[in-house]
Amino acid sequence: MKIKMKLSRIYPTTTPKVLLLSAALLSSCIAYSQTIVSVNFQGNNTNTLASGDSVGAPGYAAVNWNNFSGASGGPAVLIDSTGAASPVTLTSFAASGVGAAGPTGPNDTPQAYMFGGGLGTNFGNSTFQIDGLAAFSSYDLVVYYSNGTSFPGSRTQEFTTSSSATRYYSSGTSSAYTSYTRSNSVTNSTYASGNYVLYEGLSASSELVTMYYVNNYTTMTGFQVIGTAVPEPGETAAIVSAFALVGAWLLRRRVKAKTVA
Numbered sequence: 001m002k003i004k005m006k007l008s009r010i011y012p013t014t015t016p017k018v019l020l021l022s023a024a025l026l027s028s029c030i031a032y033s034q035t036i037v038s039v040n041f042q043g044n045n046t047n048t049l050a051s052g053d054s055v056g057a058p059g060y061a062a063v064n065w066n067n068f069s070g071a072s073g074g075p076a077v078l079i080d081s082t083g084a085a086s087p088v089t090l091t092s093f094a095a096s097g098v099g100a101a102g103p104t105g106p107n108d109t110p111q112a113y114m115f116g117g118g119l120g121t122n123f124g125n126s127t128f129q130i131d132g133l134a135a136f137s138s139y140d141l142v143v144y145y146s147n148g149t150s151f152p153g154s155r156t157q158e159f160t161t162s163s164s165a166t167r168y169y170s171s172g173t174s175s176a177y178t179s180y181t182r183s184n185s186v187t188n189s190t191y192a193s194g195n196y197v198l199y200e201g202l203s204a205s206s207e208l209v210t211m212y213y214v215n216n217y218t219t220m221t222g223f224q225v226i227g228t229a230v231p232e233p234g235e236t237a238a239i240v241s242a243f244a245l246v247g248a249w250l251l252r253r254r255v256k257a258k259t260v261a
Contacts, residue, residue: 036062036081042069043099045117053110087135097122099219112177115146118219134205136227147172155216163204
C-alpha cells in the first residue's frame with residue numbers, strides 16, 4: 001500500500017508570509033537585550049546628571065545615570081538607561097580623596113559634570129565593586145577618569161579589574177570636558193592620554209575595579225556596564241521555533257509533491 005502525502009498537509013500554514021513572520025521573530029530575539037547601566041561619581045561636585053542627560057563615550061551614550069557623591073558608599077541597586085531597576089549592584093566604592101567641585105562657565109555641560117568630580121587618588125587608590133553581572137552573557141565595562149585640564153600629561157594612573165589580566169597605563173587629556181578619548185596602552189610605564197579605558201567581552205559575575213595612583217592627583221569619575229542578557233527559556237524556544245518554520249518552508253519547496261512510500 002502506498003500513501004501519498006504532501007508536506008503542505010503537515011505544515012499547511014507554512015507560507016512565505018509565515019517565513020517573513022519567522023524571520024522577524026528571530027530578528028527580535030537576536031536583537032534583544034543590550035542593557036546599559038551608568039554611574040556618575042560626583043566627589044564633592046554638586047552638579048548631578050539629570051535623568052535626561054545623555055552622556056557616554058561613542059557607542060555608549062545613555063540617559064538615566066546613577067549619581068553618587070562623597071568618597072565612599074554602597075551598596076545600592078542601580079537603574080539602567082530605561083529608568084528601570086537593573087540586576088547590577090554597586091556593592092561599594094572608596095577613595096583616598098574626592099574630586100574638585102566641578103566646571104562652570106563654557107564647560108557647564110552634562111559631560112563636563114560627569115568629568116568634573118569623582119573618586120580621587122590623593123596619594124592612594126580608588127576602587128569600586130559591582131555585582132549581579134551574572135545576568136549578562138557578556139558585557140563591556142567603560143571606566144572614566146579625569147586629570148583636570150591644567151595638567152593632562154603629568155598626572156598618570158593605572159587601571160585593573162578583577163576578572164581581566166589587562167592593565168591600562170593612562171594619562172589625562174586637556175579636552176576631557178568636551179570630547180572622549182580612549183586610553184588603551186597596556187605597556188608598562190607607557191602612559192596613553194585619554195579620559196576613559198574600555199574592557200570588552202567580560203563575563204564574571206562580579207568586578208572589582210581599581211585605579212592606582214602613580215604620579216600626582218587624579219579622579220575616577222564614573223563607569224558604564226553594557227551588558228547582553230542571557231536569553232530566557234521562552235526566548236530560546238522562540239528562536240528554535242523560528243528556525244524550525246524557516247527550515248520547514250524551505251523543505252516544503254523542495255519536496256512539495258514527493259511521494260512517501
